[in-house]
Amino acid sequence: MEEIRIGVYICWCGTNIAKMVDVEDVARELSEMPDVVIAKDYKYMCSDPGQDLIIKDIKKHNLNRIVVSACSPRIHELTFRRTLENAGLNPYMFQMANIREQVSWVHDDRIKATKKAKALVAAAINRIKWHESLDKRTVSINPSTLVIGGGIAGITAALELADTGSQVFLVEKERKLGGNMAKIDLTFPYLNSAQQIINEKIDRIEHHPNIRIFRNTVIDEIFGYIGNFNSTIGQNGTEAELKFGNIIVATGLKSFDPSGIKNYGYGKLPDVITSLEFEQMLLNGKILTKEGKEPANVAIIHCVGSRNSDEHEYCSRTCCMSALKYANQLRSAIPEVNIYQAYADMRAFGKGCEELYCSTSRKDVMFLMFDQQKDLPVIMEAKADDSCKMVIEMNEKLSGERIEIPADLVILMVGLEAQDDAKELARSVGISMCGNSFFMEKHPKLDPVATTTSGVYVVGNCQAPKEIPDAISQAKAATARIMATIKQGEVEVEVITAEVNEDICCGCKTCIQVCPYTAITFDENNSVSVVNEAICKGCGTCGSACPTGAIRSRHFTDNQILSQIKGLMSKSLELNEL
Amino acid sequence: MTYEPTIIAFLCNWCSYTGADLAGTSRMKYASNINIIRVMCSGRIEPMFVLSAFREGADGVLICGCHPGDCHYHEGNYKCLRRFHLLQKYLTQMGLNEERMRLEWISASEGKQFAELADDFTEKIRSLGPCKLKETAETLT
Numbered sequence: 001m002e003e004i005r006i007g008v009y010i011c012w013c014g015t016n017i018a019k020m021v022d023v024e025d026v027a028r029e030l031s032e033m034p035d036v037v038i039a040k041d042y043k044y045m046c047s048d049p050g051q052d053l054i055i056k057d058i059k060k061h062n063l064n065r066i067v068v069s070a071c072s073p074r075i076h077e078l079t080f081r082r083t084l085e086n087a088g089l090n091p092y093m094f095q096m097a098n099i100r101e102q103v104s105w106v107h108d109d110r111i112k113a114t115k116k117a118k119a120l121v122a123a124a125i126n127r128i129k130w131h132e133s134l135d136k137r138t139v140s141i142n143p144s145t146l147v148i149g150g151g152i153a154g155i156t157a158a159l160e161l162a163d164t165g166s167q168v169f170l171v172e173k174e175r176k177l178g179g180n181m182a183k184i185d186l187t188f189p190y191l192n193s194a195q196q197i198i199n200e201k202i203d204r205i206e207h208h209p210n211i212r213i214f215r216n217t218v219i220d221e222i223f224g225y226i227g228n229f230n231s232t233i234g235q236n237g238t239e240a241e242l243k244f245g246n247i248i249v250a251t252g253l254k255s256f257d258p259s260g261i262k263n264y265g266y267g268k269l270p271d272v273i274t275s276l277e278f279e280q281m282l283l284n285g286k287i288l289t290k291e292g293k294e295p296a297n298v299a300i301i302h303c304v305g306s307r308n309s310d311e312h313e314y315c316s317r318t319c320c321m322s323a324l325k326y327a328n329q330l331r332s333a334i335p336e337v338n339i340y341q342a343y344a345d346m347r348a349f350g351k352g353c354e355e356l357y358c359s360t361s362r363k364d365v366m367f368l369m370f371d372q373q374k375d376l377p378v379i380m381e382a383k384a385d386d387s388c389k390m391v392i393e394m395n396e397k398l399s400g401e402r403i404e405i406p407a408d409l410v411i412l413m414v415g416l417e418a419q420d421d422a423k424e425l426a427r428s429v430g431i432s433m434c435g436n437s438f439f440m441e442k443h444p445k446l447d448p449v450a451t452t453t454s455g456v457y458v459v460g461n462c463q464a465p466k467e468i469p470d471a472i473s474q475a476k477a478a479t480a481r482i483m484a485t486i487k488q489g490e491v492e493v494e495v496i497t498a499e500v501n502e503d504i505c506c507g508c509k510t511c512i513q514v515c516p517y518t519a520i521t522f523d524e525n526n527s528v529s530v531v532n533e534a535i536c537k538g539c540g541t542c543g544s545a546c547p548t549g550a551i552r553s554r555h556f557t558d559n560q561i562l563s564q565i566k567g568l569m570s571k572s573l574e575l576n577e578l
Numbered sequence: 579m580t581y582e583p584t585i586i587a588f589l590c591n592w593c594s595y596t597g598a599d600l601a602g603t604s605r606m607k608y609a610s611n612i613n614i615i616r617v618m619c620s621g622r623i624e625p626m627f628v629l630s631a632f633r634e635g636a637d638g639v640l641i642c643g644c645h646p647g648d649c650h651y652h653e654g655n656y657k658c659l660r661r662f663h664l665l666q667k668y669l670t671q672m673g674l675n676e677e678r679m680r681l682e683w684i685s686a687s688e689g690k691q692f693a694e695l696a697d698d699f700t701e702k703i704r705s706l707g708p709c710k711l712k713e714t715a716e717t718l719t
Binding site: 072073074098100101102103105106107108109112113115116119120123427430432433434435440452453496514516517537538539540541543544545553556558561562564565566568569570572573576 | 582584586592593595596598599601602603605606607608610613614615616617618619621622623624626627630631634635636647648650651652653654657661685686687693
């Protein structure tokens with residue numbers, strides 16, 4: 001067996017790690033462990049000079065295993081695997097110790113943090129001795145793509161892909177395409193017609209030779225893996241068997257239902273409407289109260305269902321600007337109308353938005369601030385002798401005064417929330433959800449449209465509330481990623497699959513029962529289990545169920561994990577003794 | 579010197595490890611006694627891993643997986659749960675307090691819950707005192 005020669009690198013991550021972990025001490029101490037040839041610390045291991053340091057050392061010291069102790073492997077494991085490849089080593093001769101997310105950022109005692117970092121690195125060093133070269137595995141890419149959701153994000157993605165000549169299957173839950181954008185009149189901040197934009201796109205996808213649209217259709221279950229997914233889609237009583245290589249999830253969000261907020265009387269007071277209902281009014285071309293009269297006073301209440309611990313704590317991002325848009329539309333439709341904006345905090349970020357705020361505030365619009373956390377305005381019917389239909393009582397925060405606002409029409413700026421079937425969808429495509437039932441991206445900064453499931457992307461509102469340009473940007477980003485894999489024709493996938501040692505397999509079929517993917521079949525001739533590596537996703541459940549130890553979970557073998565435990569404990573206990 | 583327990587935590591890659599990472603990115607503070615070992619799925623956690631941790635001197639073992647129904651591999655966490663209950667009985671028979679091993683579901687968004695769990699479990703193990711399994715095993719062999 002070849003001599004084990006390990007290089008260990010401790011990252012400072014600027015001050016992120018170095019301020020809480022004595023990185024030099026960690027490097028010094030770990031350099032004394034058996035088989036460690038060299039141990040160094042450096043400012044930023046992931047930077048080009050940091051990676052070059054590893055490559056040079058591999059060549060100079062003939063290293064054959066590398067441990068990097070830095071951030072989470074979820075962020076840079078692939079980066080360093082590529083570094084090893086560049087130096088001519090097998091990428092799996094690498095192990096990461098997470099001393100940022102799981103040490104320096106969560107502990108506040110430098111001595112204890114340094115001790116723990118040493119134990120984690122020792123664990124990685126002990127583990128890597130059992131690492132083995134694993135061959136790359138590639139799978140071919142079916143050039144078709146499934147797009148789930150026919151709103152602006154899904155439509156954009158479908159068109160981008162279809163225009164390159166690839167087949168797209170677009171699945172829409174409702175009968176109509178266009179999603180939320182088809183339900184609004186104008187867009188902010190430039191007050192362009194939403195209908196004009198979306199209808200042109202709908203028209204294009206409906207007549208695109210490369211796009212097949214499934215309306216009134218819900219995805220039930222998807223099988224397969226990146227490059228080779230399949231699903232049976234039922235439509236109008238017939239079933240279609242679709243095969244596709246990538247999936248774009250663009251299922252959007254729905255409007256918050258304000259019936260539960262007592263103060264606002266939605267559902268009881270006829271002229272309290274949601275922003276979505278007001279959009280319908282604008283699309284119909286008439287702003288009227290239920291009695292069919294033009295309102296003399298219109299109040300717009302912000303943050304309905306948003307930024308409040310009783311409903312949703314997040315900001316829905318689009319409502320403030322929509323509310324300003326309404327003020328402009330009201331002013332031009334009914335020049336004499338009194339417009340009141342009851343807001344919590346005006347959020348006018350983004351291109352052209354602060355400008356919209358400034359220009360709107362010059363149009364004789366009254367801005368009144370309330371406390372969104374503790375003190376919501378109360379909408380009530382006006383007295384018979386009042387000149388308006390409703391009165392809104394609120395504590396105006398800036399003046400500190402209790403005021404009454406007259407209103408004939410109240411528009412509730414309802415926030416956005418997850419679709420009712422978000423959880424089922426996440427399950428059927430195999431992606432995770434973060435708080436608030438938004439779909440989770442692979443990394444919030446470094447990989448914002450991919451997911452932890454290869455070949456599945458999340459774009460638009462379903463990932464988090466956002467404006468139309470952001471949704472479109474995400475859609476285009478995801479299609480660029482997909483087109484790259486289509487052009488390559490194949491993609492590398494993880495090789496951490498299971499394998500059966502046929503010599504010690506006793507043929508009990510336990511592994512076949514526990515496999516969630518039917519990736520294991522039984523070879524009747526030899527009475528042994530056989531793993532189909534194309535289907536196996538490497539969860540390792542079979543490995544831990546196998547009574548004879550015949551199944552190895554590659555890269556998470558018994559020896560690797562047991563050595564990791566041993567390395568961790570012995571260093572930990574050794575340091576406890578001191 | 580005050581007794582500082584050593585705890586090994588086995589976390590599944592998709593939910594719990596990500597949850598622990600979130601505790602980090604959110605700069606939540608928790609006890610440094612928790613040492614995390616990553617596995618792809620809680621279904622991969624063999625009884626041998628837990629026993630080996632105690633044998634090597636761990637005072638407590640924490641196992642975290644995705645919430646029921648949310649497993650990245652469909653149902654690995656259920657298999658983990660089944661094994662956990664059997665293993666609990668086994669630990670008791672060995673003379674170990676079954677509370678030295680805990681199974682909890684931590685989703686990718688539950689950084690706060692993970693930090694609280696880490697503190698809570700550390701305090702529990704601290705109150706139980708050092709696990710003597712390693713010592714006993716060494717005397718016997």
